[in-house]
Amino acid sequence: MTADVERPIGMFDSGFGGLTVARAVIDLLPAEDLVYIGDTARYPYGPKPVDEVRRYAREIAQSLVEDFNVKAVVIACNTAAAAAFDDLSRELSLPVLSVVEPGVKSLSLATRNGHVGVIGTVGTIGSGAYQRALAELDADVQLTAAACPGFVEFVELGQTSGDEVMVLAERLLAPVRDAGVDALLLGCTHYPYLSRVISEVMGPDVVLVSSADETAFELRRMLGAAHLRRGHTHTGHHEFYSSGDVAWFADLGRRLLGPELEQAQHWHGTHRHGSN
């Protein structure tokens, strides 16, 4: 039987975006094994009803626990975290971490004028998860939130600059810019790829906060507190799974994450066939 500390970290996202979080975790915790599932067959999650996203998140988390024997689950997708973090934390008897709380914590530390912003998919912003997470921190800051439908699609097309994306960014970011925020959280895994455009629209005085690094730091703290951190003598082994086209996932994924994504495998979750 594998000792608890030797079990892998489980991570999932609707597709590729969570690879930004995987990169941060691999760099910060090189001794840890990692299993990543990207649900590219049912992607994108952003425009889908919350109940549907919650069902997918539950199914993948259950597979990580039952099929891969993970020691912790990282929800590396803002939309899935907004829909399912509370349920998964309650239902799973292991540490569960999402990108929302670490991002909000670093946002509240980044602001100087007390006005902060968060942008995300329609599902994430509509769920109120960021608004609640900030309220729970009890920080004396005012939040302006805006959904940015269309951003993910531009990133997927590889269009991270140019007039079209700039025009859309000008329109969608107007409410947060006009609110006078001085720190803006990129509350969607894809948005770091648009940071140049976003920064140009928001202006040089606005700090952009991305949750990937903060999530990795919080994961390290959590594993340490639970005595689940692996010793440095081990070199982490990383497995990547996709529910959709595996060749496409491996190809684009390698370009986004790096050489650790040597090969991807097909994910057939335990409960996948029963719930669809």
Ligand code: DGL
């Ligand atoms: N991963 C999603 C998120 O962070 C973006 C992509 C999607 O809509 O599935 O919200």
